Amino acid sequence: MTTPVLLLIPGMSNTPAVWGPTRAHLGDGLEVRVTDVRAGADIADMARRAWDELAEVAPDRPLFLAGFSMGGYVALQMQATAPRPLQGLALVCSSARADSPDGAPMRERAIAAATRDYPKYVNSVSQWLLAHAPDMAPALLQAIRDDQLAAGAETTVRQQRAVAQRADHRERLRGLSLPLLAVAGERDQLVPPALSQEAAALVPCARVEIVPGVGHLLPWEAPRTLAALLRGWVDATLSAA
Numbered sequence: 303m304t305t306p307v308l309l310l311i312p313g314m315s316n317t318p319a320v321w322g323p324t325r326a327h328l329g330d331g332l333e334v335r336v337t338d339v340r341a342g343a344d345i346a347d348m349a350r351r352a353w354d355e356l357a358e359v360a361p362d363r364p365l366f367l368a369g370f371s372m373g374g375y376v377a378l379q380m381q382a383t384a385p386r387p388l389q390g391l392a393l394v395c396s397s398a399r400a401d402s403p404d405g406a407p408m409r410e411r412a413i414a415a416a417t418r419d420y421p422k423y424v425n426s427v428s429q430w431l432l433a434h435a436p437d438m439a440p441a442l443l444q445a446i447r448d449d450q451l452a453a454g455a456e457t458t459v460r461q462q463r464a465v466a467q468r469a470d471h472r473e474r475l476r477g478l479s480l481p482l483l484a485v486a487g488e489r490d491q492l493v494p495p496a497l498s499q500e501a502a503a504l505v506p507c508a509r510v511e512i513v514p515g516v517g518h519l520l521p522w523e524a525p526r527t528l529a530a531l532l533r534g535w536v537d538a539t540l541s542a543a
Contacts, residue, residue, distance in 0.1 A: 306364035306389070306536060309356065310336045311348075313371030313395075314461045315424075315453045319445075320370065323525035328533055339376060340457045344464040349379035361386050364543075366536055368392035368483075370521055371493065372461060378471045381480065390539045392483040392532060395490055395520050397497040398504065400470035409462045416462075420455040431492060431518040438523075446522050475504040482508040483535045485528065487516035509535075 308328070310321040318336040325334050337355055342348030359365060365388050369377030374396020381391050401409075416423045428446050432438065450458075475482075482505040486498035495512050502510040511531050516523045 304360070304363045305331065305333050306366060306540060307333045307335060307356070307359055308366045308368060308532070308536060309352065310334065311352065311367065311369035311373030311376050312336070312339055313369075313373050314465060315427075315450045315458045316370070316373075317449050317452050319449045319452070320521050324521045324529045324532070327526050327529035329529075332533070332536065339373065339461075340453060342376075342464070343460070345372075345375050345379050345468050346383075348376045348464070349383060352376060352380055353383070353385060364389040364540060366390040366392070366539075368394060368532055369396060370394040371396055371518065372465055375465065375468045378475075379469065382469075382471065382474060388480060389543070390481045390483065390535065392485065392535065393498065393501055394485045394528065395487055395493050395498075395518050396484075396501075397493055398471040398475055398501040399497065400468055401466050405466060409466050413459050413462050416455045416458045420458070421451065423455075423458075424450045428519075432523065442522065446519060472501075472504060475501065478505045479507060480505070481535070481539045483531065484508065484510040485520065485531055486510070486512045487518055487520045487523070488512050488514045489516060490518045490520075492518045 337352045339348045367377040374393040484498040484502040486495035502508040
């Protein structure tokens with residue numbers, strides 16, 4: 303079998319570095335790519351750009367998508383508009399729903415805060431999203447903040463608006479034959495585990511994994527665990543084919 307490809311898609315206010323710790327533990331025999339979603343105007347544009355990056359991947363090579371948070375919305379959009387077969391779809395701390403009605407005022411407050419003082423916004427958001435920030439190594443906390451700072455205020459504002467306009471994919475997922483992996487952080491306050499369970503329940507060939515003691519920033523907080531789940535899912539899917 304040809305070497306499978308796993309495309310990793312970052313979340314909001316992330317550079318590709320968000321996937322670095324997880325990528326380091328994915329092992330051999332798998333071509334791992336990380337797309338950069340910072341330039342996308344909206345979720346559909348991010349999906350188109352990601353597909354363009356995969357244009358040279360031969361159709362007979364197994365292709366898996368894994369999106370973190372906002373990256374999960376991009377992965378769902380990629381699957382909805384796929385120009386070639388996919389072997390699997392993974393949603394990490396993500397959801398198949400459209401934005402909630404009460405999301406708009408929250409996003410406007412976030413946009414105002416990011417525009418007014420972006421470093422202060424980053425510090426506040428990172429503390430809220432992490433399950434155990436007080437116990438986290440200072441170097442890791444700094445890496446998380448540095449990644450968000452590198453993404454920048456302009457990208458964050460654009461992505462907040464893109465996420466607010468995302469599609470609801472729940473009805474389309476019903477009966478989907480594609481293997482789906484939904485991974486959630488037990489203490490995720492932004493995308494509660496129930497939303498991962500909801501997405502997985504819609505797909506017959508799906509499994510859900512809830513990582514104990516982890517918040518929303520699962521790729522930073524538990525990269526070894528996430529890598530093991532992703533690699534196990536890819537290997538099991540290929541073995542069953």
